[in-house]
Structure formats: structure tokens, C-alpha cells
Amino acid sequence: MDNKKREEILRLLEANARYTPKDIAVMLGLGLEETEKEIKQLEKEHVICGYHALVNWDKTDDEKISALVELKVQPQRGHGYDSIAEKIYQYPEVESLYLMSGAYDFSVILKKATMKEIANFVSTRLAVIEEVQSTATHIVLVRYKDHGTTLVEQKKDQRVMVMP
Structure with missing residues (x-):
């Protein structure tokens, strides 16, 4: 084909x-x-890696939150970023991991958890990795669009047509 x-x-x-x-x-x-x-x-060929359902958790009673953690790291000689990435993506709490350009090297998206669980994971698992120089944790407040799908209801036009 x-x-x-x-x-x-x-x-x-x-x-x-x-x-x-x-x-x-x-x-x-x-x-x-x-x-x-x-x-x-x-x-x-692992081009298709899995099939997922996109869930709008804001429409459920789930109280857990999502977090995005930025990591600044010191790459290892001879291994670059790959060996550090392998340490990080092995954790089941890690939903996604991206090598980024810009001020931070990695963007880590954590699975939904309580604030306490996220804080504990960042401070006891991520921040203590030898190559990690700094972290910045961001809490997701509202997901408006995810994977190309709009998650919020679009407002209907409330204007009234006026005839001359």
C-alpha cells in the first residue's frame, strides 16, 4: 500500500x-x-501504538487533578537525554514525556492524582534524579481542547434578529 x-x-x-x-x-x-x-x-511496526478513549473528566465527580512538570536537566556524556528520559518514563505516574526546545528540557504530564500525590511524586521521584537541575510544576485548571477535540460546550448565539 x-x-x-x-x-x-x-x-x-x-x-x-x-x-x-x-x-x-x-x-x-x-x-x-x-x-x-x-x-x-x-x-x-509500532506506528499504531494503542487505542484510547478521550474522557472529559470535568463532567464526572472525579476530584483528581492533572499536572505538567517542566524539567531542566544536565544531559549525560555519551547518552544525551535518552537515558534520563528512560528513568522518567518508567514511572507509572508519567502519562506523557516530551523532549522540548526552550527554557526547559523535558515536559512531563502526570496522570490524574491528588495535589498531595503530585507534590510527593515531584519532590521524591523527579527532583531527586541526579541530572535534574530544576523543576516547574503547573496544575491544569481547565481543559478546553484535547487531542483536537473541544471539551467545553460552545456558547450558542443569543442575539435576536431585528427586522427593519
Whole structure:
């Protein structure tokens, strides 16, 4: 299958992981068997790494919070940032980890937890890593949009039409 079709499959699954291979085959004008084979190959190559549901936790009774932690680190000679990243992403509390450009080297997104759990994790797990020079922890107050999906209800136009 050509790269363009592969990318179209990936875009569709990224937009809605509930699409079946049959749905995708119909939308792209492909054969079902060909589409199933390509999706399995993408999973095998670890291009498709998993399927997730996007949950709007603000609409639940869940009281836990999300946090983003910026880390400034000293890269290791001969290993750069990779060995430090490996130490960090091994923790189950770490939802996402990104190497960044700018004032901080890493951006760590922590799983939803209580404020006390987040503070404890940052102070006893992240800040004590030998290469970590500084941390900055940010608490997520409201998620308006996540993974391309708007999570807040858009306001309806309340204006009244006036006829001349």
C-alpha cells in the first residue's frame, strides 16, 4: 500500500479509534482484506501504538487533578537525554514525556492524582534524579481542547434578529 493511503488510514484512526477496518475501507475506497492487513502491519511496526478513549473528566465527580512538570536537566556524556528520559518514563505516574526546545528540557504530564500525590511524586521521584537541575510544576485548571477535540460546550448565539 502506498504511503498516502497509509497516512489516510492513520488520520482516520487518530480522529476516531472506533472506526472498524470495514468503515475505513469504505471511506477510502479500499478492499476490506487490504485494509485489515495494513492496520495489522502498522500495529506490528509500532506506528499504531494503542487505542484510547478521550474522557472529559470535568463532567464526572472525579476530584483528581492533572499536572505538567517542566524539567531542566544536565544531559549525560555519551547518552544525551535518552537515558534520563528512560528513568522518567518508567514511572507509572508519567502519562506523557516530551523532549522540548526552550527554557526547559523535558515536559512531563502526570496522570490524574491528588495535589498531595503530585507534590510527593515531584519532590521524591523527579527532583531527586541526579541530572535534574530544576523543576516547574503547573496544575491544569481547565481543559478546553484535547487531542483536537473541544471539551467545553460552545456558547450558542443569543442575539435576536431585528427586522427593519
